[in-house]
Amino acid sequence: MKLRSAIAAIGMLFVYTGQLGAADLLTTEQAPAPPPDERGIWAAIAYSAPDERYGFFWGADKRQEAMDIALKHCERDKGNKCIVVSVFRNHRHWDDDDNTGFPYNHCGALAIGKDENKRVAPWGANSASTRREAENLALKACERSGSQCKIREWVCT
Template structure:
């Protein structure tokens, strides 16, 4: 009797969606190829160190190398703060929805305010636009900032 109740309970859980057998789950779709020339900027807010990389074939490659360059520059808390890409071929459209923004920029304040150094980052289709957006983000608190790094793919 105990075995039958357990079987009924298991079937009820299975039908309710609470338990899913591994052989009933459809395999996930393989990740779609992301086309383009990838770039990334990593930044360490605690010590204002940064690293960047452009020219990668894959998004993760750009992120990993920018992170490593930031760490090699002495960054103790590096994080990738922007990733962007350019078309490798003008007909590229991988249908992922990730935009083709060709340039990125990092702006950092000249001085520390309350143990925090304001900073901003952004990407856009042109260097000028990326720099302007990064400066606006950095200077939103009223501090003076300057571009520390920019990169276009």
């Protein structure tokens, strides 16, 4: 369970930086622990790059719950190296600002490319206020590799 938490924390780092891709998986930095009273409706996307498996979840009351369930769904889909690549939230109430600086992005997307010359397919994930914007950001991150990418999954809270 400690390994899963460490992997989830590393996945959170990608959300904070907004820079995602298969090469970014080598970082060892950990994201700061979330405050206990984060408000909102949470969602997460988990991805296993070596086997292109993914899982997602939306509608959680807590960030960690969304992350844990997305990881579980990815592993259930036979993902061998699942990590959380995007976590985001929607307002439960419009006065939900918890002063954490974590944005209220309602949608997230995962894009995966095909490149026969690479061992791991290029990918990108991101979140934004709208589905279209999240998809565009995920595609842009994936296509930095020079590959043609397609949206594999999207979710909005």
